[in-house]
Amino acid sequence: MYCGQQRRLGWHTALAALAALSCALPAHTAADFPVAEVAPGVFVHLGKPLALEAAGHDDIANLGFIIGSRCVAVIDTGGSVRIGRALRGAIRARTTLPVCYVINTHVHVDHVLGNAAFQAPATRFIGHAQLAAALSQSREFFLKNYAGDLDAPPGPQQIIGPDTMVAIDTDLELDLGARHLHLRAWPKAHTDSDLTVFDDSTATLWTGDLLFVQRTPALDGSIKGWLAALERMSAVPAKHVVPGHGPPSGDLPAALEPQRRYLQALLVGLRQEIADGKPLQAAIREINPEHSGWLLWDETHPRNVARVYQELEWE
């Protein structure tokens, strides 16, 4: 748990202090939604390391915004309209510039359900080429399982998809005034709608859930695609890294390494199970690599095993 945990120096310590503070305060206060400026004009709100079923599950993903001279870009909006509004409040506390872009790094509920808080005529919603399709597959599931995270009465119109999409393996450049964001859409990896954001003026890379730090990585796409994406992403000349979950850092290859090792162990271990003729339930029992230290291991790891097994058995 990062609550109470102190790590690293400089703004990393500031973030940890803010996180610790947020644990001590009651809900619905301004201080309950801390954001830290990890680089000039780049603000991050750290999600809490909670399960998707836990109380407070709408605030588990890292969210944030980047302020240019002309306007603001939001990167992920949280797991409820309430969290989206809290993020909007944090922006308003720092600038009067309009929000011109809302960027979703992928389809998962903890990153998109706050979109409704940012609907405005001049605001564009941007995502991966597959995001609209992925959202249309998920709308019913979200409404059934996360209705309480929408405004009453909940309805599909509150689950807002992209109006601008980025094709796989291409970049989209956004001009915020005095700084440019480079959005890249990735082939199927964590999900089939992963998008990363690179801010050129501070060399900050927002990985979305292509990178989990401390929290067990959750696979909803392709193990082979994810490992390939990590390989390519490690070459990005980033000075600051904001993962989808867990604390930011300043060393991209080092931040990627624990997750790469975990995914690689899954790949190797499950290929062997399949080659040995072991059934799925045996693989779930037997494949248990490097679990020490990952948060929410029991909630996440067995599902990863099931997913990877099914992907690899048709190689």
Place this chain on the structure above:
Amino acid sequence: MSRFWNMLSALLVLSATAALADTEAPVNGAWQNMRGHLYGTRDIGEMGDELMSIEAPASTPDPAATPIVVRFGKDLAGKVKQVRVIIDNNPSPLATTMNLEAGLPVDEIDLRVRIDRFTSVRAIAETRDGHLEMRSAWVNASGGCSAPPSAAQGGTLGEIRFRPSSDESALQISIRHPNNSGFQIDPRSGDPIPPHFISRIRLLANGQTVLDAETGISLSENPTLRIATRGPLPASLTVEATDIPSQALYSATWNGPGSAHP
């Protein structure tokens, strides 16, 4: 006195269980109605793991592909002529009716199934002399029937793969097929994907049927059946799988140990 308290606490536990069942899931779901239809008033043994057991994850790692294992003890192996698997709270509860012929002494059957919500999963075995045994397990899950296709979607429709265990006592048979339940959504149109599933899986040895399973939309994508036996596996096994709605017949033959793929 202590007896009174024991009874009282037992009553409290019972009423708490009943309250939970009312709000979370019906105790017997579809089974309540199906029992009479399928087995009338015949006695069904339900006790102990010696004769028979069922293994299912209490909280499934993948609602769309939950592994279910039915095992027979030595007194039942080889004597079972039919096994049904029923997932009480699925839209189509009867996952399979599987007829086993004498001569293939199956002592374990594995399936991968879709589970739509918190449910009891039960297996009912009928022996050749007409004895019935049932075992059940609770599985917590959400959305297995409407889950989008997995990373393993696609490939050659109807391709069949065989995977023997290293000691050659078990054989896994997997069929490349979306096994669309009818409850999944096409992301482009927003409309339901029509049901498209394997309706029957037949295993033949030397031209004789040894296992004949009626299946349906509760099987996972890329339907998988694994059988383990006490005796040696047949020297060769042919699989025939029937597609609905096309009625296409997919077939492949496993030529015994050392031939993993057809």
